[in-house]
Amino acid sequence: MFVxxxxxSFHPEHCAAFLANFELMKQQIRNAPGNRLLELYQDKTNSNVFFTYSYWETEDDLENYRQSALFNEVWTFTKQLFNAKPEAWSVDKIAVLP
Structure with missing residues (x-):
């Protein structure tokens, strides 16, 4: 599994539209094959910056999602709202401390 x-980063006037669309789509994204967790965070000092964390069983699962009609629908809507290029990282979880 990896994260x-x-x-x-959105234009401030587009944050509400992003959040409304995320609310509509989040369960479908979470139910994508291989997805084990989906979280959304908002930056405390810059409220138009958000982070998604998703846990995937395999890199193929993520790639299959990225090639899906669902991703295309979500990304087509979301990318219109950006005020900066999105950044993405795929990372392996090394430690979890309860």
């Missing part, structure tokens, strides 16, 4: 972290 995908995506930083999304």
């Amino acid at each position: 995908r972290i995506v930083k999304l």
